[in-house]
Amino acid sequence: MEFNDLKIFQTVATHGSISKAALELNYVQSNVTARIKLLEKELRTPLFYRHKRGMILNPEGKRLLEHARQILSGMDEMIRTFxxxxxxxxxxxxxxVETVNALPDILSAYYNKYPQVELSLKAGVTDRLLQDVIDMKLDGAFVSGPIRHPLIEQVEVIQEKLVLVTKGETFSIEEITKRPLLLYNKGCGYRERLESWMKSEGIVPKQIMEFGTFGTIIGSVAAGIGITIIPESSITDLVVSGTVFCHNVPEPYHEITTIFIRRKDSYITSTLQCFMDEIVARTRLEHEPLPESR
Structure with a gap:
């Protein structure tokens, strides 16, 4: 078995397709097919269920994928140590998560110091990003915290105030039973806070409409479709212009902490360490007291 066979196998497993894997790896399809068949022959077991539209891992394939991830990750870490x-x-x-207000400053400072680093950003909800960090698909992630997981190390980035956002200037809690809630998909920290509050008040929302992006949610609120919950800092300009209006969320549901997480047992590359240093520098700057006037 060759090291590269595991990389080919992992790519096919990820895409569920020989053709897509070949395209990503820049191989001919016949070569990818041959390497998968050879791997199955060496292990003496099929690894995929094959069907007309692609391939799906069978139980043995899923077991091999876990080993492949560990081996490939270990190899990557060995290379990075040099x-x-x-x-x-x-x-x-x-x-x-899309509404991290501190992110532009962190990215700007990092880009200016380390222009040779290529930053790849993936937007998502907290639960999905957490799983991607655990699976080592991401080097780290900004999510809603705190996170309690034995494999996760976290650094607090910023605390923000959550608000309900509507098109109208006035608001009563009964409106939640009359108008749709416009929320991120399940796994969003803001959504969990709102659902906890509604549960404590015995409120059943009229309807929950799920969206994947901040722009779509806030645009729909501005159009009068429904109500959402997001950090106040992310809509300051829209509030000033009168496009939308903010309404307070009661304690203990009104605060959200954004944290940066990484898998604690993974090797910290110099690229990631420098990024984390920028986060810490930003956090210290946020908490420094203002100089006294004289």
């Missing part, structure tokens, strides 16, 4: 720590480069894959 990187030039004074001049980070390569790809850094970071997950984000």
């Amino acid at each position: 990187e030039d720590t004074s001049n980070p480069s390569g790809v850094l894959e970071i997950g984000i």
